Amino acid sequence: MAHGPKPGFTRWLYTTNHKDIGSMYLWFSFAMFLLGGCMALVIRAELFQPGLQIVQPGFFNQMTTMHGLIMVFGAVMPAFVGLANWMVPMMIGAPDMALPRMNNWSFWILPFAFAMLVSTLFMEGGAPDFGWTFYAPLSTEYAPPSVTFFIFAVHIMGASSIMGAINIVATILNMRAPGMTLMKMPLFVWTWLITAYLLIAVMPVLAGVVTMMLMDIHFGTSFFSAAGGGDPVLFQHVFWFFGHPEVYIMILPAFGIVSAIIPTFARKPLFGYSSMVYATASIAFLSFIVWAHHMFTVGMPIAGELFFMYATMLIAVPTGVKVFNWVTTMFRGSMTFETPMLFSIAFVILFTIGGFSGLMLAIAPADFQYHDTYFVVAHFHYVLVPGAIFSITAGVYYWLPKWTGNMYNESMGKVHFWLAFVGLNVTFFPMHFVGLAGMPRRIPDYALQFADFNQIASVGAFLFGAAQILFLFNVIRTVRGGKKATDEVWENPEGLEWSVPSPAPYHTFSTPPVVR
Amino acid sequence: MALSANAKTTAKLTTLAVGMLGFALFVMPPLYDAFCEITGLNGKTGGRYEAVPAAVDTERTVKVQFVASNNENMPWEFKPGMVEIRVHPGEAVDTVFHARNPTDREMIGQAIPSLVPFKAANYFHKTECFCFNQQSLAAGETAELGLRFIVDPDLPAGVNTITLSYTLFDVTERFAKQANNKNTDSEREG
Structure with missing residues (x-):
């Protein structure tokens, strides 16, 4: 069995190895992260001053739309799938993913989907400009012609995600080493199992809603056209039925990552393992019955407003359990603050801030003020940037020595963390204030009284962006060489992935490990 | 030949995915209309x-x-x-x-x-x-x-x-x- 990877480019094209595919996912998502980040910087540069300086409003709208789509579908989701590819088989003692050929396919269709999506920028009429939530009729009757390419790109991304999710579920259910019972699985595996089920349940709904758009645009149906007896509000219901579970798809694996990192650097086992599992499952269940809190202002019966308000607030309970468990794991632990731990602690604090602003938004009567303001932008960037991006970054620093066999540069990692941490807060915290003061989202120009906070936010955004270059540099340097990592890498970390040599051989666990 | 465990899991999950697509396309719009009609x-x-x-x-x-x-x-x-x-x-x-x-x-x-x-x-x-x-x-x-x-x-x-x-x-x-x-x-x- 001791054969290594094929030489040359075809290794990457034909590979069925979970580590190769995981690396490709991670590099692809990093490229998309930089691209989506550049678009965010265009947005922030334009918003540095009131008035129109750099881009036209139409192009500004294309930037906000593409930034959202690329970050959600191109950066965060593939990064988590990449981490799952690398880590899930190693964590459960499996030799590879359950369906390796499908694994290759689900990765390789992604670059085509995004090439198609990005190519719309150069088409006549421009790229999609209707926001990442692509509400009808903006995305149907008033959409640029490139919307058809957008629809097809979403179909491909959806197919890729569904295949990836099926693969992960099959791996976790069927490929665990003997003795690895479900309740012995690391939390990253648990959170991914639940996330995969969410993906399989809601990505087809996304495919359905874009299919209905396609029918409305080209085949004369009127799902979302009031003139033909349809209803644009139906779009919002179907979209958010997908969209709310989708935001948990982007956060549950993050919970798993920090649940792996915090015990290692607090040198204590994770507090409340089984409550973590049940909390994750509860959050996943609740995600299906809260979708209309995104649309409190469309006109709903009072009973509906109340139901979605209370159901949304209920999510704070399992989430609170998780935050409590992370804090308790750290409590009286013998903590050290290596880069992955710094990112994880920042995750716990900042994600909690984002959670609290989420609770504010959940209050239906108050939401009428916050709706579609920068307060919402501040909220979801506080949960997604420190939530998804910080946890992925933490995971990369944590497992990079295992992947490459080399230690990353710790001081550079710490500088990256502090730049990113300061940059993030400087960018997004002022958005709370301008949002509460009434600045609407998705506008290229704004009233003069918002100028100061917007300038601060723009400075922070460029700082945050620059910090990521340092990350890229650090990762490349570690891949190329550096201080050799031990097999355990950290002090007594828990998990099967630390029992294999560093760097992890091309094939691991060809014979299943013994799980005590 | 009996199906392997992986094939069974894949078949079940694929059915779920296809079912959800059908749900979105053929159940949600009429359900929404019925819901609107009942509640006004x-x-x-x-x-x-x-x-x-x-x-x-x-x-x-x-x-x-x-x-x-x-x-x-x-x-x-x-x-x-x-x-x-x-x-x-x-x-x-x-x-x-x-x-x-x-x-x-x-x-x-x-x-x-x-x-x-x-x-x-x-x-x-x-x-x-x-x-x-x-x-x-x-x-x-x-x-x-x-x-x-x-x-x-x-x-x-x-x-x-x-x-x-x-x-x-x-x-x-x-x-x-x-x-x-x-x-x-x-x-x-x-």
């Missing part, structure tokens, strides 16, 4: 109502207001014949809306009703309404569009004012497209 959500009023003789409740008077507006790019002049009317629940009332096509081409319009408060939507019955059909007006043509309605005597007690609004959409192109499709279809069959 979005003020969607029902289709043609078969008038059943009912006692007119002369004790009670309800104000019915009419609003007419045009969807974006619809050039027709469109306004209610009267802005409001006081009616007794149970009586059949006739009113008209005026429409004029000021352009120099024939156009087809479709009016879409919406009613507030939502909880009154199921108690406002239309026995005749121009919104049941598309309206075709030649260049410069004027039309009186008739509406006959009955406010149900079971209208919830708190409701004293009902506002019925019509939004007029330009569906000329939509119909031209459908007509073309039909023509090509029949040509193919012929």
Whole structure:
């Protein structure tokens, strides 16, 4: 069995190895992260001053739309799938993913989907400009012609995600080493199992809603056209039925990552393992019955407003359990603050801030003020940037020595963390204030009284962006060489992935490990 | 050969994914329509109502207001014949809306009703309404569009004012497209 990877480019094209595919996912998502980040910087540069300086409003709208789509579908989701590819088989003692050929396919269709999506920028009429939530009729009757390419790109991304999710579920259910019972699985595996089920349940709904758009645009149906007896509000219901579970798809694996990192650097086992599992499952269940809190202002019966308000607030309970468990794991632990731990602690604090602003938004009567303001932008960037991006970054620093066999540069990692941490807060915290003061989202120009906070936010955004270059540099340097990592890498970390040599051989666990 | 565990899991999960696609495409839209109809959500009023003789409740008077507006790019002049009317629940009332096509081409319009408060939507019955059909007006043509309605005597007690609004959409192109499709279809069959 001791054969290594094929030489040359075809290794990457034909590979069925979970580590190769995981690396490709991670590099692809990093490229998309930089691209989506550049678009965010265009947005922030334009918003540095009131008035129109750099881009036209139409192009500004294309930037906000593409930034959202690329970050959600191109950066965060593939990064988590990449981490799952690398880590899930190693964590459960499996030799590879359950369906390796499908694994290759689900990765390789992604670059085509995004090439198609990005190519719309150069088409006549421009790229999609209707926001990442692509509400009808903006995305149907008033959409640029490139919307058809957008629809097809979403179909491909959806197919890729569904295949990836099926693969992960099959791996976790069927490929665990003997003795690895479900309740012995690391939390990253648990959170991914639940996330995969969410993906399989809601990505087809996304495919359905874009299919209905396609029918409305080209085949004369009127799902979302009031003139033909349809209803644009139906779009919002179907979209958010997908969209709310989708935001948990982007956060549950993050919970798993920090649940792996915090015990290692607090040198204590994770507090409340089984409550973590049940909390994750509860959050996943609740995600299906809260979708209309995104649309409190469309006109709903009072009973509906109340139901979605209370159901949304209920999510704070399992989430609170998780935050409590992370804090308790750290409590009286013998903590050290290596880069992955710094990112994880920042995750716990900042994600909690984002959670609290989420609770504010959940209050239906108050939401009428916050709706579609920068307060919402501040909220979801506080949960997604420190939530998804910080946890992925933490995971990369944590497992990079295992992947490459080399230690990353710790001081550079710490500088990256502090730049990113300061940059993030400087960018997004002022958005709370301008949002509460009434600045609407998705506008290229704004009233003069918002100028100061917007300038601060723009400075922070460029700082945050620059910090990521340092990350890229650090990762490349570690891949190329550096201080050799031990097999355990950290002090007594828990998990099967630390029992294999560093760097992890091309094939691991060809014979299943013994799980005590 | 028996299916492997992986094949079984894959088959189950694929079925789930396909099922969810079907759910989104074929269940959610009709479910939403049914939900709106039951709750009166979005003020969607029902289709043609078969008038059943009912006692007119002369004790009670309800104000019915009419609003007419045009969807974006619809050039027709469109306004209610009267802005409001006081009616007794149970009586059949006739009113008209005026429409004029000021352009120099024939156009087809479709009016879409919406009613507030939502909880009154199921108690406002239309026995005749121009919104049941598309309206075709030649260049410069004027039309009186008739509406006959009955406010149900079971209208919830708190409701004293009902506002019925019509939004007029330009569906000329939509119909031209459908007509073309039909023509090509029949040509193919012929």
